[in-house]
Amino acid sequence: MEASYQVLEQLYKEVLLEATLENDSQEYAFHLNLSFSAQDLSTSNFLKWPSVHHGDQANSVNVDTFPTPTASINLKMNFQVNNPRDIMLLQLTVIKMMITKILSTKMEFSIKEKYSDIIEILLKPYELESKLISTFHGSDKLLSHMAAKCLASILYLQLREKAIINKTWTAFCLKTLSDYPESNAISYCLWTLTAVIKEILKATCLQKTEILKQFLTSFDSPFEVFYYSVFSQYFENCQDSLLNPRITNFLICFLEFLEILIASRIYLKLHFTCQRIFYLNISCALDIITWPIHSLVKKKFIILIKRCLLHKVGEDALKTSFSTSVIQDPYLDMDMLALGNAFLQAVNLGWLKQLTISRKPSHFGGSEVQPGNKSLLVPDLIMLRASSLVLLKSLEIKAHNCTSAIEIKVELQKFMSELLAVLKHHLPSSLKLNHHCEWLSKIFIEQDDDMLEAAKASLGIYQKLTRAWNEAAKGTTQEKETWDHQTHENGLNPHCIFLFLLKNIDFDATVLLDFLISSETCFLEYFVRYLKLLQVERNHFLKVCKFFDVAELRDDMHISSTFTSYIEKRHSNEAPHQPHFCGTNYALLPLTSDPTSSGTNIEQRDNQTMKSKQPNLLICTDNTSSLGAFQRLVDYDSSEESEEESVEEECLSSIKQTPLNHQANMKIRETVNMTEEKNQNILDFNARLLDPKKSSTLSSLGCEATLNNTASQTVISSKTLKCLKELEEAISRLQRRHLFPYNPSALLKLLKHTEMINKTVNLL
Known part of the structure; x- marks a missing residue:
């Protein structure tokens, strides 16, 4: 056994170094032959392994004819010479290495031919494939896995070199x-087929x-x-x-x-x-x-x-x-429709309600929540994301294959209400939806590619149904308003979804530029389709922007009320008053706060809102510029005439990315680490603004008047158009310097059309 191990050790070194094998192929094949079965390795029969092979025996090898290794090989494994399991693992390793070298295009022909002769001997006289298959029935998982890898390599080698399928293996698989389910080798059979x-x-x-x-x-x-x-x-x-x-x-x-x-x-x-x-x-x-x-x-x-x-x-x-261009399958559309309809039918029978969503964090490595640390008990959003996206894609496929607008509208409302109900049940309070269209950005915020796929699917559904609905309603204003309201209720209004996307990136045009350059998402396709829609629905877009402005002011007023209550609590040690809410019709203002929350939840949400909305509050109160939410990912403000920077440096800077969560953490630290004096100044300023002695409570009439004044300012639309304008300028600059990865001419034309919205804003 020791002599055979030395031969295998030397052979391993020579194959690893791609050295020429000097001895006869029969001799190498003899030592690579698997002499044990799975049953032998699981019992004491391995003790029968012969330790010495004499030269006068048939099919024997004289070990002395092999060169003695001058140094031991670091196999990164602690082999025991008297253990047949380790011997077999070394044999499988060498066989797998030989096949890899044969399949390589960089090997010398003479060396590759030698390896092929050895493998051919192992297959025909020694029936290597049968011995590899026999290991699948054993209890040694490592040995079975190595055997499966060797078998898969052999099968592919025979298919590629000789275009033949191994009959022994085919019979085993069938x-x-x-x-x-009686077979205990089914997993290795499937794994080998896959490989x-x-x-x-x-x-x-x-x-x-x-x-x-x-x-x-x-x-x-x-x-x-x-x-x-x-x-x-x-x-x-x-x-x-x-x-x-x-x-x-x-x-x-x-x-x-x-x-x-x-x-x-x-x-x-x-x-x-x-x-x-x-x-x-x-x-x-x-x-x-x-x-x-x-x-x-x-x-x-x-x-x-x-x-x-x-x-x-x-x-x-x-x-x-x-x-x-690769996806050219005459049956694929029909099969996709069958898959989507089957999934929707299952959802109609309560499939979504049967989802089991883990309340443990899905950390890599299976981390468990420590006792008493309930803050980490958040839902595993992987199931929710995938199921939501499958539902959206199924609805999109069905919408494009349906001719009746009424039928698909009923189906859309039914399935989306089911999805939103499931999301409301599983999402924690920190991800609570204040707007039905906000669900997409809430659950997909950590998965850019799926988020944009979902946005594209929702846009496709909206465009298909809008065309069908307009044709059925013959363009009446009342029916159009009804349809717009239903898109908000179903969480599929494309303008809301796009604005939530921009809010999540703080209207940073460089993030959009990064999406356009990257090939990891479908943002380009989605963005082009949305810009085309924006040309047609400018007025609808501006109306949605006004709703966002109203909701933003409502949040700021809610924060101001919280500040006032906090001041009263500090100076009079009295219980804080409940914040005041402005009554708003949901049909007119989709974004609303939930006044039905418990006092504890309100306080928690207020504390979070105070931290995240302070810059906006400063804008509304003293017209000063806010703190930067994120540092710019790419600096495009440098002069084009500057000759000090090379083209290469400009190219590298144009694709350099800074993680958004790092920038967000910087913003949070800036807000949280403010000194007590600055905090007191802000609180005192808001106390003067909303002094209970001077203004008692906010009447609903005064609230509505303030909201109407703010709505006319179209702050969100200004931010959006400014972001698109910056994106257009950045793309144009890169195009002039031949640094953009594809021809953006059509995209630039669409972005230029957004300037017409500015004219529409000025006329309102």
């Missing part, structure tokens, strides 16, 4: 799929479509039967499913295999049943959220549906994105 398809998709050879077609032909029909058997209520009767790692591992492997199958369909334009079954028969799979299984499996399942609807299946695994 039997394993048909024997489910092979992934390698085919990553390959640069031109015939990979034919290779995959040949590969999937044998598994098409058996996989359909297997698919239905997985979702046949098998796990509902297994109460230990949540704690059973074997079931969790199997379901994860199954979902990953489904994803790579769908990715191969989109990328290579194949239409096997196994590639379409997830679209056409999703109904039986949606019950997975009620199973007693690990939450990770449920998340992967919902995310898989989301990726299917967004055409992003397999992007993480393949490290690439599918362009629109």
Whole structure:
């Protein structure tokens, strides 16, 4: 055994250094032959391993003919010479390395040919694939995983070099799929299938479509039967499913295999049943959220549906994105409609209400909330984000395939009210919605790509239904106002959504520029579509801006009332008065504060609002400039005629990003760390502004008059148009210096049209 280990150690070093192998291929194959089965490794039979091979025996190797290593190799593992498990792990490692070298295009032909001869000997006389498969039935997970990696490499090597499918492995897979759930090797079967398809998709050879077609032909029909058997209520009767790692591992492997199958369909334009079954028969799979299984499996399942609807299946695994030119599938639109309708039908039956949202933080590494620290008990927004986006995309698909405006309007109101009710139930008080359209920015604030996908989907729904509704209503003003009100109630008003997006980035044009330059989001497509809508709905946009201004003033008045109560409490030690609220009709002003909250919640919200709204309060009271909410991410104020900066430095500065949360923390620290004297000055100033002795309480009439005066100022519209103007100037500057990554001419034309809104504002 010790002599064989020395030979393998030396062989490992030579393969690692891509050195020429001097000995005969038969000799190397003998030492790489797996001499033990899984049963041998799990019992005391490993003691029968021969320690010395004599040269006069058949098929033996004289160890003395191999050069003795001059130095030991750092294998980063503590191998024990008398342990056959470690010997087998080293054998699998060397085999996997050889196959990797064969597949490499940088290897010398002579060395690659030597490796191929050794692998060929291992496959034919020694039946390597059968021995690798036998390890799947053992209890050693590391050994089984290494064997699966070797087997996947061998299968792909045979497909690429000889265009043949290993019959031994095919028979094993067909039997394993048909024997489910009794088979205990199903996870390794699926993992190997996934790995092979992934390698085919990553390959640069031109015939990979034919290779995959040949590969999937044998598994098409058996996989359909297997698919239905997985979702046949098998796990509902297994109460230990949540704690059973074997079931969790199997379901994860199954979902990953489904994803790579769908990715191969989109990328290579194949239409096997196994590639379409997830679209056409999703109904039986949606019950997975009620199973007693690990939450990770449920998340992967919902995310898989989301990726299917967004055409992003397999992007993480393949490290690439599918362009629109690649997505040319005559059945894809029909399958997407079937998937969306099935999901909406499930939601109609209460699917969203069955979601289990964890109240623990979803930190990497599985951090647990410490006892007594209830502040960290926030909902896991991954499930809510993915489910909300799937619902929006399903509604968008249905809206574009529906001709009746009344029917889709009823469906939209039903499903969006269901979604908003679920969000209201799960969201904590810190994410409470004061406006139905605010839900999108609240739950997607930490996921830019999904947020913009959701915004684009909501915009698509709005545009489709607006056209249909205008045609049905024949353009009457009353019907238009009714439809506008319903878009607010359903949380899908595109102008509100865009304004909330700008408020979240503090109207910073450089953040929008970063979105336009980046290829990680669909912001360009969404932004172009919204700018086109803005040209048509200028008056509607200005009306929404006025509503935002009114709501902003209401918040400031609420803060001022809180300051007054705080002063009275400090000087008279009396209980603070309840803040006054202005009565406002929701139909006229969608953004409203909730006066029904408890006193404790009001105080907590007041404290948070005092910190976040102080700059706005200063603007409203003394007309001074506010503190900068965020530092500019990119400085475009430098003179264009300056010759001191090189083009390269300008390019680098134009794409440099500073994390927004860091800037937000700077703002919070600036506000919170104000000295007691400055705090007292602000409190005294607001006390004079709202002196109870001089102005008693705010009457509803006076409040409405103040709101109307503020609404005429259109502060939000000014900020928005200024932001768009700065964005236009930045893009123009980059275009003139040939630093913009694509031709922005059409985008610049749309941005120039926003100047017409300024003229409309001046006429109001």
